[in-house]
Structures are given as C-alpha cells and as structure tokens.
Amino acid sequence: MVEILYFSWVRERIGKPRETVETGAMTVRQLVEELKSREPRYESAFSDLSAVRVALDQELTDFDASISGTREIAFFPPMTGG
Amino acid sequence: MSVRIQSHRFDIGAELEAFSSGRTDAGAMVNFCGIVRQDSESPLARMVIEHYPGMTEKSIRKIEDEAKDRWSLIDSLIVHRFGELGPGEPIMMVATLAKHRAEAFSAAEFLMDYLKSRAPFWKKEIRSGEASWVASKLSDEAALDRWN
Numbered sequence: 001m002v003e004i005l006y007f008s009w010v011r012e013r014i015g016k017p018r019e020t021v022e023t024g025a026m027t028v029r030q031l032v033e034e035l036k037s038r039e040p041r042y043e044s045a046f047s048d049l050s051a052v053r054v055a056l057d058q059e060l061t062d063f064d065a066s067i068s069g070t071r072e073i074a075f076f077p078p079m080t081g082g
Numbered sequence: 083m084s085v086r087i088q089s090h091r092f093d094i095g096a097e098l099e100a101f102s103s104g105r106t107d108a109g110a111m112v113n114f115c116g117i118v119r120q121d122s123e124s125p126l127a128r129m130v131i132e133h134y135p136g137m138t139e140k141s142i143r144k145i146e147d148e149a150k151d152r153w154s155l156i157d158s159l160i161v162h163r164f165g166e167l168g169p170g171e172p173i174m175m176v177a178t179l180a181k182h183r184a185e186a187f188s189a190a191e192f193l194m195d196y197l198k199s200r201a202p203f204w205k206k207e208i209r210s211g212e213a214s215w216v217a218s219k220l221s222d223e224a225a226l227d228r229w230n
Contacts, residue, residue, distance in 0.1 A: 007134055008204035009215050058137035060200070074134060074202075078218035081133075081162065081203030082116055082174060082194055 002067065006045070007076035010052060013045035028054050028073070029063040045075070053078055083146040083158050087138050089165035094175060101159045101177050108156045110183040112190040114176045120169040127208045131164045131173070134202035138162075145196040149178070153185040158193065162203065195225045 005018045025031035032049070035042040046052060049063060055074040056065060067073060094115055102111050118129050146158050155178055162174040176193045180186040197203075205216040 005134070007202070008132055008206075055134075055137060055202070058134075058140055060141075074137070076134070076202065077204065077215065078223075079199055079202050080205045080216045080218050081201040082198040 002070060003072045005072065005074040007074065009077055010045050010075045014041050023067075026066060026068065027063070028056070028061070028065050028067055031067060031073070032063065051077060083143065083150060083155075085139055085142040085146065085160045085162075087133060087135070087162050087164060089163060091163070091171060092161050092175065094172060097159065097161060097175060098177060101157070102179060105156065105179060107181070108179040109181050110179070110186040112178050112183070112186040114190055114194055116173040116175070118167050118169050118171050118173055124209055126169050127210065128169075129167045129173075130206040130208065130213075131167065132204045132206070133162075133164045137202050141201050142197070145193060145200065149189045149192050152192070153178075153180060153189040155180050155185065155189050158189065160193065160197070162197070162201070164203070192229055195222075195229065198222045199226065 001020055001022055003018060003020050006014050006016065011017050023031055023034055025034050032046050036046055053076055054061060054063060056067065056070045057072050098111070098113055102108070118126070120126055142160055146160065149155055149158060157179040159177040167173060176190050178186045178189045178193070180189065199218060199222045206213055207216060
C-alpha cells in the first residue's frame with residue numbers, strides 16, 4: 001500500500017488530491033503505466049511525462065527510481081514558486 | 083535559518099525588524115519580496131498558490147542550509163504564502179544576514195533561484211472567470227546552472 005498525492009493540474013486531471021493504492025510496481029514508471037491502464041483520467045494526466053515531476057517521500061527523483069519501501073509518492077508539474 | 087509557509091499577509095517591515103534586531107555580528111542585510119503583478123492587457127482577478135505541505139518546508143530548509151555553507155550566512159528568513167492573493171499583495175520574501183553585502187546579495191539570489199524551481203509551489207492565475215496554471219520557465223531552470 002502506498003499513498004499517492006497529486007498537485008496542480010495533475011490533481012485536477014485525476015480529480016482527487018490523494019489516494020492509497022495497492023501496487024506490484026517496482027519503479028515509478030511501472031506505477032504510472034499501471035495507473036494509466038486503470039482509467040482514462042490517469043492517461044490524461046500522464047500522457048506527457050516530460051511535463052510531470054515526481055517525489056518519493058518528499059524528495060525529488062526520476063521515473064526510473066525504485067518505489068520499494070516508499071510510503072508517499074507525489075506527482076506534480078514543474079514548480080513555479082517565488 | 084527559518085522558513086514560514088502561511089496563507090495570511092505578512093508585514094515586510096515588521097519581518098525585517100524582527101529578523102535583524104539584536105544582531106551585532108552582521109554588517110549587511112538583503113531583502114527580496116515578490117509581489118503579485120497586475121497585467122494591464124489581461125487583468126488578473128487573483129492568484130491562487132498551492133503547495134505540498136511537508137515537502138515545502140523540508141526542501142526550503144535544505145536550500146537554506148546550502149546557502150549558509152556557501153556564503154557563511156549569519157541567518158536567513160523565507161516567508162512564502164499560499165492560498166488566494168490579489169494584485170499588489172506580497173507573495174513571498176527572502177532576507178539574508180551576512181558580515182558583508184556581497185555574501186548577503188549572492189545568498190539571496192541563490193535562495194530565490196532555487197525557490198523558483200525546487201520548492202513545491204504552483205501558481206494559478208484567475209482572469210475574468212478563466213483559470214490557468216502558470217507554466218515554469220526554461221530561464222528559471224537555466225538560472226540554477228550558474229550556481230553549479
């Protein structure tokens with residue numbers, strides 16, 4: 001079981017800020033593929049991965065990172081702070 | 083080194099006063115404040131800022147620690163707002179205290195560059211009922227290169 005958080009337009013396209021999922025995925029990329037196969041809204045949020053960033057347990061990483069032992073995964077667009 | 087993420091407006095003068103009072107070891111204080119800019123061609127009704135509680139504070143503390151090491155900063159303060167903001171309102175501020183101004187200026191610029199593209203904030207602009215997320219700029223990402 002892993003907690004997934006969505007922010008900004010990723011959250012809007014998926015339609016919820018967070019969810020808990022059961023997954024057999026080993027990497028972020030596999031998890032994304034799994035989600036995309038579930039419902040069209042995930043396909044819409046993850047159609048262009050170059051526009052999405054990922055953080056594992058609140059640390060920025062990339063889509064090939066292993067999610068083994070991760071408690072919290074977050075997906076969001078490039079940040080626009082300041 | 084401190085960071086505050088809040089929805090309510092802050093008073094820049096009061097923040098700087100509190101941040102620097104009682105310090106006798108610093109010879110320079112630099113402050114930058116970002117403000118919601120009005121757009122005369124396409125008027126902005128308001129801005130909505132979203133953030134990732136937990137990661138926001140953590141990532142900013144990491145940036146502050148790095149700035150402290152690089153420029154022997156005496157102290158730094160970062161205040162960033164989230165929620166709804168109107169044109170002319172302050173969005174965020176950075177203040178640095180150092181022995182000399184060169185360190186205080188450089189560290190403030192470094193903190194700003196990293197805040198723009200490494201702290202999890204997202205801005206949305208609302209114009210006459212239409213909402214759009216602000217896109218990140220390639221120039222913001224390129225700005226980080228000069229610190230490597």
